[in-house]
Amino acid sequence: AQKVTQAQTEISVVEKEDVTLDxxxxxxxxxxxxxxxxxxxxxxxxxxxxxxxxxxxxxxxGRYSWNFxxxxxxxxxxxxxxxxxxxxxxxxxxxxxxxxxxxxGTRLTVKP
Amino acid sequence: xxxxSQTPKYLVxxxxxxxxxxxxxxxxxxxMYWYKQDSKKFLKIMFSYNNKELIIxxxxxxxxxxxSPDKAHxxxxxxxxxxxxxxxxxxxxxxxxxxxxxxxxxGTRLTVL
Numbered sequence: 001a002q003k004v005t006q007a008q009t010e011i012s013v014v015e016k017e018d019v020t021l022d023x024x025x026x027x028x029x030x031x032x033x034x035x036x037x038x039x040x041x042x043x044x045x046x047x048x049x050x051x052x053x054x055x056x057x058x059x060x061x062g063r064y065s066w067n068f069x070x071x072x073x074x075x076x077x078x079x080x081x082x083x084x085x086x087x088x089x090x091x092x093x094x095x096x097x098x099x100x101x102x103x104x105g106t107r108l109t110v111k112p
Numbered sequence: 113x114x115x116x117s118q119t120p121k122y123l124v125x126x127x128x129x130x131x132x133x134x135x136x137x138x139x140x141x142x143x144m145y146w147y148k149q150d151s152k153k154f155l156k157i158m159f160s161y162n163n164k165e166l167i168i169x170x171x172x173x174x175x176x177x178x179x180s181p182d183k184a185h186x187x188x189x190x191x192x193x194x195x196x197x198x199x200x201x202x203x204x205x206x207x208x209x210x211x212x213x214x215x216x217x218x219g220t221r222l223t224v225l
Contacts, residue, residue: 033210033211035213043200043219044219045202045214046216047213047215050213052211098160099168100157102156104152104153
């Protein structure tokens with residue numbers, strides 16, 4: 001079975017700081033998919049990014065960037081110049097072969 | 113215009129009762145899911161349906177029964193509610209199973225007294 005570990009339960013930063021959310025996954029499969037979702041205080045879950053196991057290119061979207069490293073089984077998420085609106089719980093997710101696993105989530109608090 | 117809707121948004125009920133939560137998506141997606149989020153924010157998939165066929169059926173009590181009358185609907189029926197069933201239940205949909213991004217409903221907060 002797959003497993004996703006988000007070792008950071010809570011992170012608190014001050015606005016404009018950069019912050020990295022760690023995600024380590026375990027799978028025996030060669031084909032798999034990784035995702036990040038955001039859950040702001042309002043409660044809804046919002047998709048941020050998807051990566052498949054054959055695409056190790058890092059991605060940048062505005063202040064968000066993702067670092068996918070198969071060698072370390074990690075899919076880390078960095079927010080540059082954090083803002084108060086980034087405060088949320090962030091989930092890393094893996095999927096393969098009808099097996100979907102969510103990490104425990106990292107609660108990010110960005111203080112003004 | 114709501115893509116994935118759930119009703120009700122809040123549900124307060126007594127132990128032992130039977131209740132249902134409804135979910136509808138208007139995105140034309142083939143796959144729908146039910147998740148449970150506990151008080152510690154831990155999210156776990158319960159069921160998934162693809163074209164009305166059950167795909168994922170995680171280890172949940174058989175008091176929980178999903179029903180998919182058509183591709184746009186996936187309802188969750190819960191029999192003999194227990195205190196431990198109190199949680200937020202999320203419905204989601206995706207174009208196909210698993211490897212696409214999912215669109216989540218607003219959640220249903222179930223409180224069992």
